[in-house]
Amino acid sequence: MSAIVIDGKALAAKVKEQVRAKAKKLNAQPGLAVIIVGDNPASRVYVNGKKKDCEECGFFSQEYALSGTTSQQELLELIGKLNERQDIDGILVQLPLPEQFDEQEVLRAIRPDKDVDCFHPYNVGKLMIGEEGYLPCTPSGVMRMLEEYGVEVAGKHCVVVGRSNIVGKPQAILMLRKHATVTICHSRTSDLADQCRRADILVAAVGRTGLITADMVKEGAVVIDVAMNRNEQGKLCGDVCYEEVAQKASYITPVPGGVGPMTRAMLMENTLYAAQSHGK
Numbered sequence: 001m002s003a004i005v006i007d008g009k010a011l012a013a014k015v016k017e018q019v020r021a022k023a024k025k026l027n028a029q030p031g032l033a034v035i036i037v038g039d040n041p042a043s044r045v046y047v048n049g050k051k052k053d054c055e056e057c058g059f060f061s062q063e064y065a066l067s068g069t070t071s072q073q074e075l076l077e078l079i080g081k082l083n084e085r086q087d088i089d090g091i092l093v094q095l096p097l098p099e100q101f102d103e104q105e106v107l108r109a110i111r112p113d114k115d116v117d118c119f120h121p122y123n124v125g126k127l128m129i130g131e132e133g134y135l136p137c138t139p140s141g142v143m144r145m146l147e148e149y150g151v152e153v154a155g156k157h158c159v160v161v162g163r164s165n166i167v168g169k170p171q172a173i174l175m176l177r178k179h180a181t182v183t184i185c186h187s188r189t190s191d192l193a194d195q196c197r198r199a200d201i202l203v204a205a206v207g208r209t210g211l212i213t214a215d216m217v218k219e220g221a222v223v224i225d226v227a228m229n230r231n232e233q234g235k236l237c238g239d240v241c242y243e244e245v246a247q248k249a250s251y252i253t254p255v256p257g258g259v260g261p262m263t264r265a266m267l268m269e270n271t272l273y274a275a276q277s278h279g280k
């Protein structure tokens with residue numbers, strides 16, 4: 001078998017086009033504030049990407065590039081001001097923050113109705129109990145890909161490798177909400193290969209190049225690679241050994257061009273949702 005490649009780039013372009021069309025019909029432009037602290041080169045690339053996405057979707061975006069010596073108090077004050085601004089619907093703080101910051105306190109300072117990343121405990125709680133609201137960008141991007149390619153989730157065994165608050169855990173919750181049976185694996189899982197082989201849908205979200213090999217994948221499984229790693233040549237790659245796994249899987253996401261662009265598109269959807277919920 002040779003897997004069907006799930007084209008995240010093409011699907012993200014379609015989603016952004018839909019967002020743009022809906023945004024045009026609003027009575028005011030959706031606005032996104034993006035805060036970046038310090039000079040992490042990867043964060044800079046992500047923030048530039050978000051700015052470009054906002055332009056494509058017809059949103060207003062404002063970047064706040066703060067020096068690495070900014071204090072927690074200064075950052076909290078900025079968030080406080082943005083919370084009150086009518087032209088700003090969504091506030092995003094690019095992670096990771098430099099070491100001196102208490103990241104959780106910063107994320108909690110964002111007003112839940114402007115929390116387009118869905119990291120605030122209030123929104124995470126709503127996600128957990130299945131109430132309507134923001135969905136976290138990366139996991140909801142994965143769900144959208146599965147839906148678009150007609151992959152049924154209900155009744156399937158989904159194995160999520162990774163249990164972070166931004167990817168693994170919410171991914172498992174979204175799959176559970178769609179009636180999958182879900183296994184979450186992590187660094188203490190005793191037989192990762194054995195768990196992975198049970199998956200109808202396998203999601204790799206670890207950050208280790210080459211972790212998922214073909215012998216860990218069931219024939220015909222759907223394989224989603226969330227990771228964004230750099231290999232020894234500095235090339236962007238995922239956790240999955242793509243070439244060999246593509247011979248066994250029924251569907252597979254590439255890296256780059258898979259989950260990454262979908263994460264960005266889902267942020268635009270969340271910002272549109274924020275603007276709508278603010279009565280724009």
Ligand code: NAP
Binds near residue numbers: 138161164207208259
């Ligand atoms: P993270 O916070 O470092 O979490 C990694 C998870 O992997 C942890 O739960 C860890 O387990 C687990 N793990 C580590 N080694 C393992 C092993 N040998 N076997 C099984 N599990 C193992 O990372 P993250 O923020 O979730 O990100 C994961 C990857 O996704 C990274 O490559 C990141 O760059 C990428 N990412 C991509 C997007 C996108 O848009 N495509 C968005 C976000 C993140 P413990 O909990 O036990 O430590």
